[in-house]
Amino acid sequence: MGPQGRYRPCLLLLLLPPLLPLPPVRAAAAARPNFVLVLADDLGFGDLGSYGHPSSATPHLDRLAARGLRFTDFYSSAAVCSPSRAALLTGRLPVRSGIYPGVFGPGSRGGLPLAEVTLAELLKAQGYATAMVGKWHLGYGNNGSFLPVHQGFDDFLGVPYSHDQGPCQNLTCFPPDTKCFGTCDQGAVAVPLLRGRGIVQQPVSLPGLAPLYGRFCRDFIARCARLRRPFLLYYASHHTHYPQFASREFAGTTRRGPFGDALAEFDGAVGQLLQALQDNGLENSTLVFVTSDNGPSTMRMARGGSAGHLKCGKGTTYEGGMREPALAYWPGRIAPGSFHSGTTPDQACHGLTPLTPHLPPLLFDLEADPAENYDLLQGRPGPEVLQALKDITLQKVLLEQRLQFGESQIGKGQDPALQPCCAPSCSPKPSCCRCSPQ
Numbered sequence: 001m002g003p004q005g006r007y008r009p010c011l012l013l014l015l016l017p018p019l020l021p022l023p024p025v026r027a028a029a030a031a032r033p034n035f036v037l038v039l040a041d042d043l044g045f046g047d048l049g050s051y052g053h054p055s056s057a058t059p060h061l062d063r064l065a066a067r068g069l070r071f072t073d074f075y076s077s078a079a080v081c082s083p084s085r086a087a088l089l090t091g092r093l094p095v096r097s098g099i100y101p102g103v104f105g106p107g108s109r110g111g112l113p114l115a116e117v118t119l120a121e122l123l124k125a126q127g128y129a130t131a132m133v134g135k136w137h138l139g140y141g142n143n144g145s146f147l148p149v150h151q152g153f154d155d156f157l158g159v160p161y162s163h164d165q166g167p168c169q170n171l172t173c174f175p176p177d178t179k180c181f182g183t184c185d186q187g188a189v190a191v192p193l194l195r196g197r198g199i200v201q202q203p204v205s206l207p208g209l210a211p212l213y214g215r216f217c218r219d220f221i222a223r224c225a226r227l228r229r230p231f232l233l234y235y236a237s238h239h240t241h242y243p244q245f246a247s248r249e250f251a252g253t254t255r256r257g258p259f260g261d262a263l264a265e266f267d268g269a270v271g272q273l274l275q276a277l278q279d280n281g282l283e284n285s286t287l288v289f290v291t292s293d294n295g296p297s298t299m300r301m302a303r304g305g306s307a308g309h310l311k312c313g314k315g316t317t318y319e320g321g322m323r324e325p326a327l328a329y330w331p332g333r334i335a336p337g338s339f340h341s342g343t344t345p346d347q348a349c350h351g352l353t354p355l356t357p358h359l360p361p362l363l364f365d366l367e368a369d370p371a372e373n374y375d376l377l378q379g380r381p382g383p384e385v386l387q388a389l390k391d392i393t394l395q396k397v398l399l400e401q402r403l404q405f406g407e408s409q410i411g412k413g414q415d416p417a418l419q420p421c422c423a424p425s426c427s428p429k430p431s432c433c434r435c436s437p438q
């Protein structure tokens, strides 16, 4: 059976017992460790060098894998952004929070309900400093009513939703003047950059984002170190979502074209985070965890990343859509070089192939056939296979009987008047929503 329903929230992972015993003298200092949670966007299982990609330039992430724990069987909870991010921050199935179907848009009425308890709220109540940079995508609401500052984060610098959810045809994606590929979503306001709830730039300067985020993170980590305050830093990168972009430092530097440049910038950002921890003497008291919200956008072909040997990608519940690269790093607590085990796009993954519910479900042996090439129900399944299917179907029915769906937040629809605009009374919208950097 495909991975639908398999759920391994990162919250639980963060609370796993340590893999190595602490030396006694360090135990007190590490009693309240720091957490750096790094989330890539649409990064595929096969995109990193440490996961076998032959031409990716990801030295920092590869070093993280070599010195930490590399997961080979780690799943996101959904195949698209908003529900996956909701589950990551709440530890709950996204349907319980009402984050279905699909993803939030610029004018969505709904958002992650404020009653949901996030990881940031849990840690803040324990005295942690909390900050987020990057892509939120859990609702903007009425004048920013669903933003991270209302969900436990003390500070937020970033973008409310995906950077392709506004017009991008005139934006520069790669310095000095390479325009973004494609036109993105027409008819919406230009994507803004926010600090807290305020709009500081619209449209956002994409090549300027990673350097800006880097400065924010360095300052935040240094401040927490100075105050001896434990912290949660949630870095939700825009990389490697379409359309790819990168700063001058990474533009045109890799063998994988625009996708590789964006990935290299993501890798560089992780390197900067590690450097900041080291500079402030926090490397041994911080758990760094890196993963992706969902699989690669294989419908974008070369601009969409790689699921490696796994089938399909983003938007599907095949392995490529939900099995993610995942790395955990914590010197002294996680043994170096650990791993946790558990192509060519085919027709089923093509953007024009309609999504297909399977009833009876497809049945795969993911140990022997992680690429999901061989449906065990085609051919002559033996009695043990039929019994397994019966058991799985029964478990599914029982789960669905118990599962309570929250009111669909995305189903509340869109209201263009709710779209973030730096000049709220301007006209005509959405094109008048443009402000210079402050």
Ligand code: MG
Pocket (backbone or CB within 6 Å): 041, 042, 080, 081, 241, 293, 294
């Ligand atoms: Mg995504």
